[in-house]
Amino acid sequence: MRLITLLLVTLSGCAQYKEPIVITKGGTYTGNYKSDDSQVPAIRIETYEPVEITGCNIVHSGIGIQCVGGTKLTVHHNNFRGQRPNRGAQWGRALDDYHPQYLVFENNTINHTGGVHIDHSDENTKSIIIRYNIIRNTDKRRGDNTIGPEHRAGVLLNTLDHQNGVTGEIAWNLFENLPDSSFIEDNINLGNVVGDKTKPLQVHDNYIRGAYPYPSSVTDQFTGSGITVEGDPAHNTVGNVSQYINIYNNQVISTCNAGINVNAGHDISVTGNTIISAGKYPDGSAGGFWWAGGAVWNGSKVGPDVFRDITYKNNTIGYVHPGTNKPFPGRQDISEGVDLKNNHSLPNPITLKMEEAELPKFEAKLRAATLTIGSGLAAVVEDE
Numbered sequence: 001m002r003l004i005t006l007l008l009v010t011l012s013g014c015a016q017y018k019e020p021i022v023i024t025k026g027g028t029y030t031g032n033y034k035s036d037d038s039q040v041p042a043i044r045i046e047t048y049e050p051v052e053i054t055g056c057n058i059v060h061s062g063i064g065i066q067c068v069g070g071t072k073l074t075v076h077h078n079n080f081r082g083q084r085p086n087r088g089a090q091w092g093r094a095l096d097d098y099h100p101q102y103l104v105f106e107n108n109t110i111n112h113t114g115g116v117h118i119d120h121s122d123e124n125t126k127s128i129i130i131r132y133n134i135i136r137n138t139d140k141r142r143g144d145n146t147i148g149p150e151h152r153a154g155v156l157l158n159t160l161d162h163q164n165g166v167t168g169e170i171a172w173n174l175f176e177n178l179p180d181s182s183f184i185e186d187n188i189n190l191g192n193v194v195g196d197k198t199k200p201l202q203v204h205d206n207y208i209r210g211a212y213p214y215p216s217s218v219t220d221q222f223t224g225s226g227i228t229v230e231g232d233p234a235h236n237t238v239g240n241v242s243q244y245i246n247i248y249n250n251q252v253i254s255t256c257n258a259g260i261n262v263n264a265g266h267d268i269s270v271t272g273n274t275i276i277s278a279g280k281y282p283d284g285s286a287g288g289f290w291w292a293g294g295a296v297w298n299g300s301k302v303g304p305d306v307f308r309d310i311t312y313k314n315n316t317i318g319y320v321h322p323g324t325n326k327p328f329p330g331r332q333d334i335s336e337g338v339d340l341k342n343n344h345s346l347p348n349p350i351t352l353k354m355e356e357a358e359l360p361k362f363e364a365k366l367r368a369a370t371l372t373i374g375s376g377l378a379a380v381v382e383d384e
Contacts, residue, residue, distance in 0.1 A: 017059065020044070023051055026072075030055040038089035038143075041066035041096075045073065048101070053078060057379060061085050062092035064113065070124060073097065074104040079379045082113035082139070090148030091139040093117045105130045109375040112137045112181070114152045121160040128168040128201075130155055134374040135175050137182040141214065153189040154208075159232075161240035165196035170203045174362070174373055177210035179281050184211050186228040187255070192235055192264075195244030200267075203227065203247045207362040209355075211255040213289055216281060222289035226252030226275070231264030233300040241265050241306055248272045251358045254281075256288040259319060262310050262337075263299030269311040270294070276358065278350045279320030279330075292326075293319030296337030312338045318346030318354065 017034035020042050026049025033056060035042040041063040045051055050072040058064045061083040067073060080094040093114035097103055101124045105116060115138040118128055140152035151158075154175045160166045175187045187208045195201035211224035227250065231241045242265035250273045252259040259275030262268055275293040280286060294317060298307045321332035327345050334340055346354070366373065 022046060026050045028052040028054065032057040032059075034059040036061050036083065036086075038062035038085040038087045038092060041092075045071050048072065050074070052076075055377060057081070057377070058094075059083060060092050060113070062089060063096050064092065064094040065096070067097045067100065069098045069122075071097065071100045072102055073100055075108060076104065076106040077375050077377055078108045079375050079377055080108060080110040080113055081379070082111065085143040088142060090114060090142055090150055090152065093152075099125055100128075102126050103128050103130075105133065107132045107373065107375055109133070109377070109379070110135045112139060114139065115154045115156060115184075117156045117158070118160065119158050121162045121166055123162050123164065125160065125162060125166055128157065128160070128166055130168075130170045131172050132371060132373045133173045135173060137177055138184040138187070140183050140185065145214075147183065147214070151185055151189070152183070153185055154187040156186075156189045157191065157193045159192045159235070161192050161194045163239065165194050165244060166201060167196045167199045168201060170201075171205050172366070172369075172371055172373060173206045175206065175208045175210075177212065179210075179212045179216040180214065182210070182212070183214035185224045187211060187225070188227045190229045190242055190245060192231045192240055193229070193242045193245065194240060197244050200244040200246045203245065204249045205365065206250045207253075207359065208250065208255065209253040209359075210282075211257065212281070213256060216287050219287055219289055222257045224256060225258035225261055226250070226255040227260045228258070229262045229265055229268055231300050233302075236264060236300045236302050236306055238266070238306050241300075241302070243267045245269070250274070251362055253277065253355045253358050257291045258295065259293040259317070260315075261294065262296045262312070264302070264307065266306060266308045266310065268309070271311060271314045273315045274358065275315060275317045275319060275333075276346070276350060276355055277319045278352050278355055279322065280352060282352070284352060290319070290321050292321060292332040292335035293317040294333070294338050295335040297335075313342035315343045316346060317343055318350040320350050
């Protein structure tokens with residue numbers, strides 16, 4: 001991908017890494033940190049004082065940055081690189097942050113990790129901002145390539161449901177996953193995420209390419225997607241189910257199973273997105289589990305007071321699913337709960353060239369908005 005090549009330069013030479021660090025005092029931290037142990041994070045934050053992590057190369061077999069509850073954290077202009085996990089662990093997340101007071105996660109480059117995880121909120125959680133990052137090859141496998149039990153998403157927000165709602169945005173990020181080099185579930189997963197009623201959580205202008213089963217030859221089961229809004233059936237009430245979320249202007253390309261799904265919540269808007277999947281892997285080979293571009297369905301089987309007020313319109317969709325006919329033979333642009341008349345279906349055929357045309361459009365959007373994504377920091381590698 002041309003954009004990534006421009007933004008991530010690799011330097012040869014001997015890296016000087018610091019041992020894993022435990023931060024107990026606020027301040028700004030920079031440098032190269034590494035952990036070869038899947039049970040030891042490269043950086044652990046144990047303070048409520050504001051912490052800034054910047055200009056770092058973070059190499060990790062487990063978690064890159066792990067936080068105790070209640071942190072005030074800004075992470076920007078860093079490189080994260082996952083290493084093959086050990087001790088039977090899954091690929092470690094770049095960031096694992098437990099009910100932060102606030103998080104700003106901007107201009108980072110992330111390669112082969114378990115993604116970014118924000119777990120729970122409380123009355124002190126004010127905002128979550130995740131912008132301008134490159135996130136590649138998110139993986140839920142263990143070191144021996146068997147499938148681990150824990151969810152892995154490029155960005156996973158889990159149970160942010162305190163009564164005041166959370167403000168912020170997930171925006172202008174580039175997600176890329178390659179077959180057999182990744183095993184992602186959702187690129188962006190919002191589970192029981194409560195946005196602020198007056199300032200809904202904004203998910204916009206992300207470029208998402210790839211969500212594939214592992215191994216790539218699997219054709220009968222896969223639950224990943226580009227963007228999914230969902231909830232825990234045992235936890236869904238009108239107050240804590242996903243709500244007040246706006247999803248718009250995203251480009252979702254070549255994702256097996258689904259493009260953008262909403263299967264729980266209320267007051268959720270999905271508008272102006274582009275969803276394209278040609279039903280083939282990037283090299284032109286067949287395979288995968290291609291289902292539908294979009295859906296709105298009551299996955300938690302809750303009442304109409306909880307599952308309601310979901311808008312899905314003005315999206316441009318072309319999703320290949322052989323044997324279906326929505327709206328053309330061999331297509332399933334939507335599977336249920338979405339009115340095709342309120343969205344635009346691309347004409348047949350849907351091709352890999354159409355998929356490839358979306359990255360230059362995203363690059364043009366970045367230029368027009370005078371934005372740069374990724375760390376801009378040269379990655380340091382070790383001599384062989």
